[in-house]
Amino acid sequence: MSDDSTSMSVSALSVPARGATLSVNRSGTRSGPTVVLVHGFPDDHHVWDRVVPLLDDLDVVTYDVRGAGRSTAPSGRSAYQVERLVDDLVAVLDAVRPDGGPVHLVGHDWGSVQLWAAVFASSDDPRLRGRIASFVSISGPDLRLYGAYLRRNLRDRRWSRLGDQLRRSWYILAFQVPLLPEVVVRRGTHVVRRVLTRSQGLEAGHWSGSLARDAANGINLYRANAFRSASAPLPTATDVPVTLVVALKDDFLSPSLYDGLEKHVPHLVRREVDTGHWLPWLRPEEVAGAVRAAIEAGSEGS
Numbered sequence: 001m002s003d004d005s006t007s008m009s010v011s012a013l014s015v016p017a018r019g020a021t022l023s024v025n026r027s028g029t030r031s032g033p034t035v036v037l038v039h040g041f042p043d044d045h046h047v048w049d050r051v052v053p054l055l056d057d058l059d060v061v062t063y064d065v066r067g068a069g070r071s072t073a074p075s076g077r078s079a080y081q082v083e084r085l086v087d088d089l090v091a092v093l094d095a096v097r098p099d100g101g102p103v104h105l106v107g108h109d110w111g112s113v114q115l116w117a118a119v120f121a122s123s124d125d126p127r128l129r130g131r132i133a134s135f136v137s138i139s140g141p142d143l144r145l146y147g148a149y150l151r152r153n154l155r156d157r158r159w160s161r162l163g164d165q166l167r168r169s170w171y172i173l174a175f176q177v178p179l180l181p182e183v184v185v186r187r188g189t190h191v192v193r194r195v196l197t198r199s200q201g202l203e204a205g206h207w208s209g210s211l212a213r214d215a216a217n218g219i220n221l222y223r224a225n226a227f228r229s230a231s232a233p234l235p236t237a238t239d240v241p242v243t244l245v246v247a248l249k250d251d252f253l254s255p256s257l258y259d260g261l262e263k264h265v266p267h268l269v270r271r272e273v274d275t276g277h278w279l280p281w282l283r284p285e286e287v288a289g290a291v292r293a294a295i296e297a298g299s300e301g302s
Contacts, residue, residue, distance in 0.1 A: 015063070017091040019079050023070035024092055027052060028060040033104060033133070033295050034097055036061045038089070040109020040140060042185075042215035044069030044208050047108060050284035055291060061096050061103075063088075065111070067217030069210060080220040082143070082229055085114035090127045102133035104295055106287070108280050110221055112140025119242065120235035120264075134294040138245045138287065139277050141257055145264065147230030149257055165254045175222040185215040199251070200276050234264070241267040243294045245286065250277045269293075 013024040025045060035058050039047045045062040046069075052060050064071040066088060067080065074080070097103060107115035119135050120142065122128040141149075153162040175181050185192055189212040197204055208214070242265045246255050255272070262268045271290055275282045 015095045017088045019074040020066040024063040032058040034059040037106045038111030041218040054288035068214040080224040106136040108138040112137045116142035136243045143229035182216040
């Protein structure tokens, strides 16, 4: 955790959700626009520690997703389906903006994956309609579009692209093996931490003390959603303005994965950053800049 983040005043909330209790943190300025940042796997809310201080004039909300950090872990694979993650987001929005006012969403990795589901559902889901002012997506695609990307490259025999993404996503298949992945991440946490830290250009302080638990629980995200969601029908287009932040050196996601996204997101801005997957930690100023630009664009268009 950075020194700047520890000096900030943070209020903590405990928010009940369907099958879990979520640990929510709120900082910044309540009078500013509300920004909700959602972390991915195998992180907790601390992945945003270098971003939050750069947004201290905004109303900044972070939370540990179910199974991570100080939030509780539900039992059963189905409790980690993306629909339940959207339910969690709604619970957080109801807690921090009971007036139903709009918020700006920011997601990294699985945080981005689940927020795509919310964004695409927002025109039909009365719980979300009119509540999402913008979305900044970092290193996490909509799973339905991810599946379509693989099928399209298979159909068109674009073996190089297909093979490249499958190589990057090898762990998704590995996580389908029963029990073994949990044993590996729980007993070999120090090895996992060391490998990821060195290969991704991170620091030891990036990882929380609950990494072993968070990683073991988070494996259920892949088991509950990877094949079910990737084979689902494509979503209808969304009117929510989206800023896509692409890490050009992402070891897990090819930049070409997002080609054609504008067909589903008419109001799309694409920003490319020459860095790795953990962009919130490696280039927090880029994330803060994208958030501010999205808010300003929304203000100009209103």
